[in-house]
Amino acid sequence: MKATIQQKLTEIEKAYGIKILYSCESGSRAWGFPSPDSDYDVRFIYSRPIEEYLTIKPKKDHLSFPINDELDIYGWDISKVLHLITKSNTTPFEWLQSPVVYKEDTTFKDELWTLCQSYFYPRNNIHHYLGIARGAMETMQGEDIKIKKLFYVLRPMLAAWWCAEKNTIAPMSIYPLMDLLTDDLRKKVLSLIELKSTANESYLIEIDQDIKTWIDRTFDYCMEVSLQLAKKDFDQKISDEFFRKAILI
Structure with a gap:
């Protein structure tokens, strides 16, 4: 199944003109308790060509696909991922820890994980x-x-x-x-x-x-x-710097 998933991801990259920076399994197979009928929950983080970020035209920040052949696949633009990280959203925190990785830029993953520590609340x-x-x-x-x-x-x-x-x-x-x-x-x-x-x-x-x-x-x-925890706001400066670097990878 891993080879099939990796082929699907390659097809998505070509069809949508994106670059997948990281892809993993999310859900029960990654959490450690799959059932015999568990789907494959494939998640990915992607970037688009830089000119697509330099426009006033609104752009969709995610890609989703119908569940097919036990495959549940969707991805988030790096801009969406970083926005969620600055809100201390748990989903990116989990994706980056997945024990099942389908595609990755190791440097990107490690640096993004380091960034997450700065935004944990x-x-x-x-x-x-x-x-x-x-x-x-x-x-x-x-x-x-x-x-x-x-x-x-x-x-x-x-x-x-x-x-x-x-x-x-x-x-x-x-x-x-x-x-x-x-x-x-x-x-x-x-x-x-x-x-x-x-x-x-x-x-x-x-x-x-x-x-x-x-x-x-x-x-x-x-x-x-x-x-008992007070509300906390985070400075987005380091996430903005990460974003600029990521779209140039």
Whole structure:
């Protein structure tokens, strides 16, 4: 599948006259808990010819494509990515940590990751992750929840907790995040990962009571921590400098 994805990316570059600077897997395959029917969530960052940035005509800052043959592909212009980074948006933070990379300019990736550290603000990230977890919990059917949705609670809760406790960008993979858990809870989550590897994403499961208690307590704790953090604004100067350099690559 990797070769197929890389060929698709090459075709996109030629069809749209862009340069893909970085492309990776996002979603369950990168988070560490794929199901047998998981899609391939391919994401990429691209730049356009410099003259297209030097115009007053509005330009679309993203490319999206219909899901086809298990492939879910979309990309963001480097201008959009940098704008989101200056807002401490979690998505670029995650993409740059993906363990599955399809295309990359190593220098670009490393320098962009370094830039991300300057714009990390735990409150924004905590709220992002808590929002995902809350939305997934709302899909519960009585005491049951789809196993896919359960992991849309577990990983975001762990990531929010990481940001609250360590004041650093949360790892993308669930495995280092689980270092925060007690041995008992870690074993239970590992068992769920094993189950998910053999079950379809729509498989219904009852949430373990210990896990449910941990979710509720951690949600409240992370919200409390985030509300104690003052609002923070970032200087965009270094991101502007990065942008000018990136479009000249």
